Amino acid sequence: MRSDALNPLFAEVDTLDGVGTKLKKPLDRLGLTRVKDVAYHLPERFVSRRAVQNLDEAGEGEQIVIALTPTEHRASRNQRGPYRVLAQDAVGNVLALTYFGRASYNAKKQLPVGEKRWVAGKLERYGDMLQIVHPDHVLEEGGESLGHLCEPVYRLSEGLTQPLIGKLVAQALERLPDLSEWIEPSQLDAQQWPNWRDALHLAHRGEHEAARDRLAYDEMLANALALMLVRADNRKRQGQPLHGDGRLRDKLALPFPLTGAQTRSIAEIEGDLAQQSPMLRLLQGDVGAGKTVVALEAMLIAVEAGAQAALLAPTELLARQHYETLRRMAAPTGANIAILTGRDKGKAREATLMGLMDGSIDIVVGTHALFQDQVAYRDLALVVIDEQHRFGVSQRLMLASKGKRTPHVLAMTATPIPRTLTLAQYGELDVSKLDELPPGRQPIDTRVVGIERLDEVVSGIARHIEGGGQAYWVCPMVRDSEEGDTAAAEARFAALRERFGDDVAMVHGQLASELKDAAMERFVSGDAKLLVATTVIEVGVDVPNATLMVIEQAERFGLAQLHQLRGRVGRGSEKSVCLLLRSGELSETSRARLALMRETQDGFRLAEEDLRLRGGGELLGTRQSGDAPFQLATLEQITRLLPVAHDDACLLVERDGGLDGERGNAARVLLYLLERDFGVRTLRGG
Ligand code: ADP
Ligand code: MG
Numbered sequence: 001m002r003s004d005a006l007n008p009l010f011a012e013v014d015t016l017d018g019v020g021t022k023l024k025k026p027l028d029r030l031g032l033t034r035v036k037d038v039a040y041h042l043p044e045r046f047v048s049r050r051a052v053q054n055l056d057e058a059g060e061g062e063q064i065v066i067a068l069t070p071t072e073h074r075a076s077r078n079q080r081g082p083y084r085v086l087a088q089d090a091v092g093n094v095l096a097l098t099y100f101g102r103a104s105y106n107a108k109k110q111l112p113v114g115e116k117r118w119v120a121g122k123l124e125r126y127g128d129m130l131q132i133v134h135p136d137h138v139l140e141e142g143g144e145s146l147g148h149l150c151e152p153v154y155r156l157s158e159g160l161t162q163p164l165i166g167k168l169v170a171q172a173l174e175r176l177p178d179l180s181e182w183i184e185p186s187q188l189d190a191q192q193w194p195n196w197r198d199a200l201h202l203a204h205r206g207e208h209e210a211a212r213d214r215l216a217y218d219e220m221l222a223n224a225l226a227l228m229l230v231r232a233d234n235r236k237r238q239g240q241p242l243h244g245d246g247r248l249r250d251k252l253a254l255p256f257p258l259t260g261a262q263t264r265s266i267a268e269i270e271g272d273l274a275q276q277s278p279m280l281r282l283l284q285g286d287v288g289a290g291k292t293v294v295a296l297e298a299m300l301i302a303v304e305a306g307a308q309a310a311l312l313a314p315t316e317l318l319a320r321q322h323y324e325t326l327r328r329m330a331a332p333t334g335a336n337i338a339i340l341t342g343r344d345k346g347k348a349r350e351a352t353l354m355g356l357m358d359g360s361i362d363i364v365v366g367t368h369a370l371f372q373d374q375v376a377y378r379d380l381a382l383v384v385i386d387e388q389h390r391f392g393v394s395q396r397l398m399l400a401s402k403g404k405r406t407p408h409v410l411a412m413t414a415t416p417i418p419r420t421l422t423l424a425q426y427g428e429l430d431v432s433k434l435d436e437l438p439p440g441r442q443p444i445d446t447r448v449v450g451i452e453r454l455d456e457v458v459s460g461i462a463r464h465i466e467g468g469g470q471a472y473w474v475c476p477m478v479r480d481s482e483e484g485d486t487a488a489a490e491a492r493f494a495a496l497r498e499r500f501g502d503d504v505a506m507v508h509g510q511l512a513s514e515l516k517d518a519a520m521e522r523f524v525s526g527d528a529k530l531l532v533a534t535t536v537i538e539v540g541v542d543v544p545n546a547t548l549m550v551i552e553q554a555e556r557f558g559l560a561q562l563h564q565l566r567g568r569v570g571r572g573s574e575k576s577v578c579l580l581l582r583s584g585e586l587s588e589t590s591r592a593r594l595a596l597m598r599e600t601q602d603g604f605r606l607a608e609e610d611l612r613l614r615g616g617g618e619l620l621g622t623r624q625s626g627d628a629p630f631q632l633a634t635l636e637q638i639t640r641l642l643p644v645a646h647d648d649a650c651l652l653v654e655r656d657g658g659l660d661g662e663r664g665n666a667a668r669v670l671l672y673l674l675e676r677d678f679g680v681r682t683l684r685g686g
Contacts, residue, residue, distance in 0.1 A: 002672045005177045009036035009673070016171045018164075026159035027168075036673070038172040041165070042203050042212075042632065043152030047136075049120055051144055055093040055130060058123050065120045065137075065146040068095065070111045075104075084131075085111045087119075095123075096131040102158075103134055110138040118143020136162050150206050173201055179673075182666035183217065184648060193217070213641065216633035219674055220642050223630070224649035225667060226676035231280070232653065237406040239278035240381045244270070244301035248333040252300070254293065261436040262290055266297045268432045269410060273301055273382070279408035285434025286603040287414045287567025288441065292542075294434070295384045296326055298410055303335050303362040307381035311365045314387050316341050316513060317520060317536060322386065323365045324524075325542070330363075340366035340375070343513050385411045414564060414603065444570040446578045446598045448554070457550060457579060458499060465503060465529040470546040473532045474565055475508075476553035485534040486510045492552065493532040500530055508534040535561065537568060544572035554580035554597075555590040559610040563603050 002010070013019055013027055013034055032038050049063035058064045068087035071094075075083055083104035085097040097119065099107045111117060120143070121135035137146060154165045176197045181188065188195075193214040194202060202211035258266070265283060272279035285291045299309035311326070313319040323339040330337060338352045338361045355361035359378035364370060449457060461471050473496065475489040486508045493506040505519040505528035522528035524543055531537070531546070535557075549569045554562060562580070570576040580594055596609055630638065652659075652667060659668045671677050 008175045026157040029157040048150045054089040054091045180666040182670045216637040220645035222674040222676045242273040242305040244304035248300045251333045261434045265432040278406045281430045283412045289434035302382040307379045309382040335362045337363045440573040471548035474551045503529040506532040547576040559606045
């Protein structure tokens with residue numbers, strides 16, 4: 001049960017004064033739906049501004065507060081142009097206060113001509129005019145107090161302003177209850193951290209490292225604790241020991257011998273499966289290392305032991321492909337393999353559900369539809385999760401209860417996660433590594449090419465296709481916008497069709513599923529020669545005959561992602577080429593990043609470099625998707641404090657045997673506060 005003390009924090013955001021239907025939407029867009037979310041909406045940065053008598057005292061780019069008198073309002077002639085209010089300072093200098101879009105409504109009310117106002121904002125130059133765009137504050141009086149002040153700057157969405165959100169934060173902070181301390185007192189002393197409530201107050205007030213550290217530590221402690229409880233619970237659970245007799249695996253007619261790393265990983269998995277306590281193992285192997293075969297062998301062990309296995313894929317596309325591949329490879333074994341995704345409907349779906357229930361289906365491949373309530377298994381004993389980094393933490397660990405007993409779990413990833421981060425995501429976990437690529441792979445020839453050479457690139461593709469090859473064309477990533485990605489792909493597709501006609505196919509996330517399938521099928525069968533795609537092909541897609549890839553606006557992608565994408569080629573013994581198209585002007589960093597792509601094919605090195613350059617976001621999952629284990633903790637804090645939090649959680653669980661005792665109870669509150677209560681649930685044996 002959640003402690004009552006937390007109720008005010010979990011109240012809906014509209015219980016704050018001033019939040020009605022109008023504000024709810026923009027708050028929603030920021031993910032601020034409850035009072036607690038507002039309290040934890042920490043400033044992105046702080047500004048300190050200077051009060052100046054007149055503009056001669058201020059420098060361009062400076063944050064200032066100044067008294068101004070509006071002289072004229074100028075609406076722009078066209079709809080989209082800015083709205084300007086001209087104003088004079090005390091000595092007659094003229095300045096424009098510039099507003100875009102709906103912000104001009106406020107300007108009209110707040111800045112009547114001829115009346116003095118205090119204005120705070122950043123002084124800029126536009127042409128030969130000084131201006132402040134969207135001032136942070138416009139006040140009738142009391143402006144002096146805005147100077148010398150260190151003020152928080154919050155992330156906003158349209159419809160919100162800094163003062164508005166500032167007021168909501170203040171209210172939310174007032175509602176913080178007094179909570180007992182969950183951090184070890186000696187730790188708190190040594191670090192000189194404030195208590196939880198003070199830490200939140202301080203973090204909103206200024207750059208306060210100790211406060212930020214403490215809040216980040218809370219998050220890491222909660223996470224470590226939850227994972228540890230889940231893991232301890234997992235060990236206690238009754239799994240199903242699976243002993244395969246090899247009768248199906250012997251019939252597998254693989255077209256290649258397994259690599260040493262594959263054989264070793266399979267043996268490690270086989271050892272785990274034979275145990276009573278459920279396996280929780282991560283299989284790490286760079287793109288193209290051959291994880292699918294390992295998964296197949298593991299699933300066949302389960303089938304040999306008379307049970308069922310499921311393979312969970314992050315996308316429909318990948319699920320379909322795995323289904324085809326596994327069916328082809330496993331045909332000689334006679335194992336019955338089915339597919340189940342959100343799209344499979346009607347009779348076919350009914351038949352699959354029946355087969356899973358009566359046990360006539362041995363292996364099922366699918367998306368998260370595999371774990372919906374209506375899906376019942378006769379005896380699900382092994383769950384393989386492909387490209388695990390695409391799934392949320394709780395999803396990964398909570399798959400549990402579908403079988404009669406807790407199934408064994410094998411999570412596969414191509415992302416070489418450094419140990420600190422593995423710890424963050426899974427707690428302690430057994431790891432198998434495919435550190436050896438199948439023989440005969442040639443390095444991918446990677447080149448960086450300017451977009452101005454587009455015509456040459458297209459001609460190159462034409463030659464490649466004439467020679468019997470196939471190619472991918474990956475379209476630019478438009479930041480945080482699936483529609484943008486789609487538009488870019490559609491446009492490129494249209495252009496390339498002019499040249500290549502029916503040889504071109506296209507896939508992107510917003511295409512109707514039948515069209516997606518049809519396009520993929522045409523490409524896999526070799527009927528289509530060129531596949532224009534968004535990053536939907538990033539994971540798993542395997543067409544060995546495609547040996548040329550073009551990635552447009554490559555500088556927009558993260559290194560780890562480029563590496564994944566590039567991993568779609570170089571999958572056979574043919575020489576492969578990857579062209580990174582870059583747009584005109586590149587920053588120093590972008591240049592260096594693309595150069596590194598050219599230089600190395602070592603996924604681990606690229607991932608680490610990505611971490612260094614961009615922070616942990618990409619490896620840890622996107623923050624917005626709710627996938628990331630941490631909202632507050634930065635990569636630097638994770639590196640520095642996670643091991644401490646981990647040890648602390650260990651002590652707490654082992655010494656108190658769970659979450660009893662005074663500090664244990666406080667920690668329980670923390671788990672609810674930071675919504676890691678799936679950890680608590682395991683305590684109740686749920
Ligand atoms: P990933 O680890 O990226 O999931 P896949 O399982 O898709 O890699 O395998 C990549 C390609 O390598 C596939 O075409 C697969 O058939 C092939 N492959 C896998 N294992 C071997 C091996 N031991 N020898 C040769 N080719 C292999
Ligand atoms: Mg794969």
